[in-house]
Amino acid sequence: MLAGDEQPLARLITMVEREGPEAPHIMRLLQPHLGRAYTIGVTGPPGGGKSTLVDRLTSLIRKEGSTVGIIAVDPTSPFTGGAVLGDRIRMQQHFLDGGVFIRSMATRGSPGGLPPTARGVIKLLDAFGKDYILVETVGVGQTELDIMEMADTVLVVLTPEAGDTIQTMKAGLLEIADIFVVNKADREGASYLLAELTAMLQLHPSRPGWQPPVLAAQAVNNIGIEEVLQAVKDRRRALEETGHLWERRKEQRRKEFLQAIERRLAARLKETMEKDGEFLSYLERVEKGKMDPYSACQEVLANGRLLQRWLEED
């Protein structure tokens, strides 16, 4: 994989996605090869033309001679397990380009958010040597926060039509966006949205040392793409010069560590729960409404023997 072969890369991605027992070992081996790639999150409401923007940005980056990894996160139904979009034919033109690697991921197991394994896939693409990694997500709720914890720079893509819908999300968008792109900017209401976002950003500066630009684009007509890429590069330079890039990545690693512990403990809890008689007796009383969940929780966590069995599971 480190020699640039895509087949082992694809196999390693699958292993990391499955979270098999070899995943931590893979991550350990990758560690010395990380940190070169620049990760861009592309998010926003559905129907905003994010895929097209990612496609056009990819073409432009390739023209400049840099390589690209793309992670397209499709929302999954948490019940059926199936991906909702399953837009496997996206960005067809790049499939034959060896400088572009595309991977779709489902949100399985993390409804409304990014799969925690997306971090691992970003690392694999980084170690593989991609210069840019584009992570495209449908921006609803939790994803927008997750993407901020995984990407170096976040593009929020809006359309004039989304005006009403985004009313309630605005404050949240301000907090996550490094760059705003008003796509489909030839449509009615675009100039209003551009002016509104600009005014909002002046009233509420959200990034120390960085004023998020608000850019107009028409991804489908290849208009405004160079300005978007230039803004990404400007943002990168600002982050590097102030040392904020290091701070941001440090914070990301911290969260990744804590989340890994929490997830592993939760997984162990489910395993223990299914076979530990003492735990099952608590569960049964809770399920029947004979004991309230919080008292049961307190008793379980005060029960040294039970905790011991639980934590020694591995």
Place this chain on the structure above:
Amino acid sequence: MLAGDEQPLARLITMVEREGPEAPHIMRLLQPHLGRAYTIGVTGPPGGGKSTLVDRLTSLIRKEGSTVGIIAVDPTSPFTGGAVLGDRIRMQQHFLDGGVFIRSMATRGSPGGLPPTARGVIKLLDAFGKDYILVETVGVGQTELDIMEMADTVLVVLTPEAGDTIQTMKAGLLEIADIFVVNKADREGASYLLAELTAMLQLHPSRPGWQPPVLAAQAVNNIGIEEVLQAVKDRRRALEETGHLWERRKEQRRKEFLQAIERRLAARLKETMEKDGEFLSYLERVEKGKMDPYSACQEVLANGRLLQRWLEED
């Protein structure tokens, strides 16, 4: 509070929201008084008229002589801590009615989802004696799943304009909706959306023994509200007759129990982390990129002494 006084109710809600040390004790005392109220989740994309529908349903329920508790969940910016909507003036007409209790909650700490403490507030309103509890949430991402885990029946409110936006959510909506309401049904595209949802439900039956109805309404003109309430009652009878209501609540209690344990452990983890030298040395190596988060996680969880200190925190 159990005598019907709203002042202690409001104080208890605040205690439960703050998750103070007395919260488990409150929950224990409530346990014998739970299970009478019927909880209705009202969700859907922003701008769908959910507040108005909740308002009109409340008037109708009151006319029938039953009492109502309303929990309106406002999205919070996870960064500034402030509620985005803060629509404190909603449903003014019910403020003087002693049969209606309204509480706004922020999504603080659970961005994109319902606050875990919403469960506790539902219980307080139940024990207080409310016949119906309406939980209104902006349906983005995780909220829609959370509401399903807290409510007996879920209304999904859509508008003709939302057509495009909901394309990507549809499979998810099918899984959570007990009743679909197409609000603003006088607008263009309403009959198309009604037909489309009906067809989709016929192709993908999602509820054993229950065909989710698709109802047209104009909440602002008070049209279609009786049909919505009737559908809620029909759904309730179906759930009760099949024993599914008991199953659903049992499953809710189970999840509440497990989540309580996971959250308490995560909170303890953060506490330990800040003062345990051994833990801090792992954290530092991870933050500096000298150790990968997954290997560090494995070592921490294999470290008996560290775990012991962590779990004995309380």
